[in-house]
Amino acid sequence: MSHPTYRYVSQWDFKGSTRQELSFKAGDHFQALDRSGDWWLVEKLRADGSRTGEKGFVPNNYMAEEGTVEEQPWFFRDLSRTEAVNLLLKRGNTTGSFLIRVSDKQGFVYALSARSQNSVKHFRILQDEQGEYHLNASNFFVDLNKLIEFYKVKPLAKGLLLTSPCVKDEPTDTDLNPLPVDEWERPREEFELAQKLGSGNFSQVYEGYWLGRVKVRVAIKTINQDVTNQETFVRETTFLKTLRHRNLLSLYAVCSVGNPFYIITELLAKGDLLKFLQGSEGEELNLDALLDIAGQIVDGMHYLETKNCVHRDLAARNVLIGQNNICKIADFGLARFIKDDMYVSRSKEIPYKWTAPEALAYGRYTLKSDVWSFGILLYEIMSRGIIPYPGIQNSELLCYLKQGHRMAAPQNCSDKVYNVMLDCWMENPQKRPTFNDLKINIDNLANYEPSEESIKPPKSKGWIKKLRKPVI
Structure with a gap:
């Protein structure tokens, strides 16, 4: 049985810092031998595609797959709306600068973001059953290049033509797990x-440095060694080793020899979401930015949902936020993989005001109890960090909820957003939406612009079909 051949081209120069790493120039070609982890084992190819025998590890965020849309300068793959806005408003971009990013939202594959003076407009790129792309019912294109060329001469919106791709910053290899291979256990001496940064019941979190291959800033969670904490340490690290998503905190390494234990993860510059929302930067966020944060969290939770994993401690304090407001769900100390659709726990160590009624009363946790917690988190986001159920004590909460009471909408929160919260707070867990449903609901609240031709009658697609070529 033959295996697929994965060939890639580098988009920037890279100079390796160890014998294991392969240096290269922009435009070099490679065959991937092992694509596990952030560092891929590759073999460099000659211009004619023949193998050179020169092998080593390369950072995967410098690579684009040959013959695909990834090679295009305007393609930015996984990017949130807020990241797209921040990039397009940077120096070097002007009106008409644009990018295309992947969307896993219901109904469309890609989104087109374009700068319009000092703001950014977003457009859904739809795809029909024949695989043709379109923004409206008037114009269809066999590939994304054709779509872009069309809207360089025909306005997307009033006065807005596409001009040049958004300036693409070179990635840094320090954005990735510093280990090129799967070696979780590391000696304590490598970390400083x-x-x-903060502390919890059983742990403390520090900003620190990994002094191994290069000096990398990391977050180091320390857990004092005893029987109970050892179980917590093993449980949390076991979870983090099996989970991989851009909206979940990435595990780098562990130290389980000596006291205290270390859990080493990526460091997110802006800290936890609760403090961020309560600070000056959070106060300036508009509705679109708040919904983008909510949407990123839903994306991460949907991934956990597909893994049949219940987090049990979803709250703004347990979401970390980085540059361009990228969000990462963290703190998996209470998380569990569930069988038979339910996990039962009698533990009293629970985040009371974030926990679903069936878990408070009977210790029953399901994927839908995390949905309830997301509704509370959405309240935190829209209120910019107000503590849930103000004026109600933990001892009063379960009775309050069983009587059918729910929190009122935060100030200036729209009915549509509040209705999403109320759906999450349905008493019957089965009537709550799934995180897949919430992905659709949150995205439908976001603002996508109609294109200029949307109000015009559609044209025949016959003239486009003559131009059909392989999609790039």
Whole structure:
């Protein structure tokens, strides 16, 4: 049985810093031998495609798959709306600068984001049953290049023509797990603690440095060694080793020899979402930016949903936020993989005001109890960090909920967003939406622009079909 051949081209120069790493120039070609992890094992190819025998590890975020849309300068793959806005409003971009990003939302594959003076407009790129792309019912294109060329001469919206691709910053290999291979256990001497970032019941979190291959800033969670904490350490690291998603915190390494234990993860510059929302930057966020944060969290939770994993501690304090407001769900100390659709726990160590009624009363946790918690988190987002159920004590909460009471909408929160919260807070867990449903609901609240031709009668598609070529 033959295996697929994965060939890639580098988009930037890279100079390796160890014998394991392969240096290369932009435009070099490679065959991937092992694509597990952030560092891929590849073999460099000659211009004619023949193999050179030169092998090593390369950072995967420098690579684009040959013959695909990834090679295009305007293609930015996984990017949130807020990241797209921040990039397009940077120096070097002007009106008409644009990018295309992947969307896993219901009904469309890609989104087109374009700068319009000092704002950014977003357009859904739809695809029909024949595989043709379109923004409206008037014009259809056999590939994304044709769509882009069309809207360089025909306005997307009033006065808005596409001009040049958004300036693409070179990635850094320090964005990736510093280990090119799957080696979780590392010696304590490789890590240096710096300033303390926070603490919990069993742990403390520090900003620190990994002094191994290169000096990399990381977050180091320390857990004092005893029987109970060892179970917590093993449980949390086991979860993090099996989960991989851009909206979940990435595990880098662990130290399980000596006291305290270390859990080393990526460091997100802006800290936890709760403090971010309560700060000056959070106050300036508009509805679109708040919904983008909610949408990123839903994307991460939907991934957990597909893994049959219940988080049990979803709250703004347990979401971390980085550059361009990228969000990562963290703190998997209470998480569990569930069988038979339910996990039962009698533990009293629970986040009371974020926990679903059936879990408070009977210790029953399902994927739908995380949906309830997301509704509370959405309240935190829209209120910019107000503590849930103000004025109600934990001892009063379950009775309050069983009587059918729910929190009122936060100030300036629209009915549509509040209705999403109420759906999450349905008493019957089966009537709550799934995270897949929430992906659709949140995205439908986001603002996508209609294109200029949307109000015009559609044209025949016959003239486009003559131009059909392989999609790039």
